[in-house]
Amino acid sequence: MSVLIFIDSSEGHVKKASLEALSYGAAVAKQLNTTAEGIVLGPVTDDLAALGKHGVKKIHQVNNDSLSHFDSQVYTNVIAQVVEATGAKLIVFSNNMDGKAIAPRLSARLKAAFVSGAVALPDTSKGFVVRKNVFAGKAFANISLDTDTKIIALNPNAYKVETGEGTAEIVPFNANVPSPKIKITAVNKASGEVPLTEAEIVVSGGRGLKGPENWGIVEDLAHALHAALACSRPVADAHWRPHNEHVGQTGIAIAPNLYIAIGISGAIQHLAGVNRSKTIVVINKDPEAPFFKAADYGIVGDAFDIVPKLTEAVKKLYN
Numbered sequence: 001m002s003v004l005i006f007i008d009s010s011e012g013h014v015k016k017a018s019l020e021a022l023s024y025g026a027a028v029a030k031q032l033n034t035t036a037e038g039i040v041l042g043p044v045t046d047d048l049a050a051l052g053k054h055g056v057k058k059i060h061q062v063n064n065d066s067l068s069h070f071d072s073q074v075y076t077n078v079i080a081q082v083v084e085a086t087g088a089k090l091i092v093f094s095n096n097m098d099g100k101a102i103a104p105r106l107s108a109r110l111k112a113a114f115v116s117g118a119v120a121l122p123d124t125s126k127g128f129v130v131r132k133n134v135f136a137g138k139a140f141a142n143i144s145l146d147t148d149t150k151i152i153a154l155n156p157n158a159y160k161v162e163t164g165e166g167t168a169e170i171v172p173f174n175a176n177v178p179s180p181k182i183k184i185t186a187v188n189k190a191s192g193e194v195p196l197t198e199a200e201i202v203v204s205g206g207r208g209l210k211g212p213e214n215w216g217i218v219e220d221l222a223h224a225l226h227a228a229l230a231c232s233r234p235v236a237d238a239h240w241r242p243h244n245e246h247v248g249q250t251g252i253a254i255a256p257n258l259y260i261a262i263g264i265s266g267a268i269q270h271l272a273g274v275n276r277s278k279t280i281v282v283i284n285k286d287p288e289a290p291f292f293k294a295a296d297y298g299i300v301g302d303a304f305d306i307v308p309k310l311t312e313a314v315k316k317l318y319n
Helices: 016-031 048-054 072-086 097-110 216-225 233-237 268-274 303-318
Strands: 003-007 036-041 058-062 090-094 113-118 129-134 139-144 150-154 169-172 201-205 228-231 258-262 279-284 297-300
Touching: 003 016, 003 072, 016 036, 016 048, 016 090, 016 150, 036 048, 036 072, 048 058, 048 169, 058 072, 072 097, 090 097, 097 113, 097 150, 201 216, 216 228, 216 258, 216 303, 228 233, 279 303
Parallel strands: 003 036, 003 090, 036 058, 058 169, 090 150, 113 150, 201 228, 201 258, 258 279, 279 297
Antiparallel strands: 113 129, 129 139
16 A cells, blocks of 8 residues: 655645655555655645655656646646556545645545544554544544545644655656636735744734734734734634634634634634644633633733733743
8 A cells, every 4th residue: 555645835835734744644654564655736946855854755746837826626636647657545635725625526536535634643453544633623533444545634733744864756747737627817825924724833812902003912922932823703803913814613723732822712613723732821811711721821811911021031032
């Protein structure tokens, strides 16, 4: 059972989530006593051969300019061609926006069992069982994949990036790239130094900040921590912050190593989108705020007093 890992890229750069998928796929290949190979679509400026240090021996590249713009239907068609040519029996994606769009389509096309949101290596002692999050991260389910071809989409930040030695062989793949059925007329890019879905640290603010004019204390802490900025839904709805920063059940679901919530009460919809965070820190002056029940660490107090002091402490620590 050879393993094929989809290497997702943006503007020519490989995404961090793909490095996690490569490390995960290579570990699964080792479990199965087989080899791990990668597939990348479109032009990439990063050194693809260097990705061999994450465990892949070979990378199939479809270097076609028409693949520069993501189209899930076209990508699914091309990846299916590579799967057929390589004979791969396990395909690994990151469970990010692109993976969520491709993996289910590929599953239907290949009649392959599919698990989205995997959080651990499969148990191969009795079959092939994959653990995933269910009920908005409140529980786990163990899913048995019984088809000949299998597909796994790994949750971002669920598996650490592993680095070793070695280089990957880059193999050009001449695929039949179909014409897209959807025409892109404009691309509006979200601003931000760190993409929310890939951030290891996220600093988020809520209505407790009282207005957009006070957002500077959140930004200062985020910059000190090299973190991504986020907000609760009421903040985005009030246009204090852009909607692309809204995290929660109705926004972006995240799973950073550290999530700092400032002035957020912790409604169930918000918790559903952030409860996969490894460590949650809550700063709120209301000791009865629901978020404290989910927090690993809580600070009861006025954010306008606490956050600047926390920022100064972080700066001293890093300096």
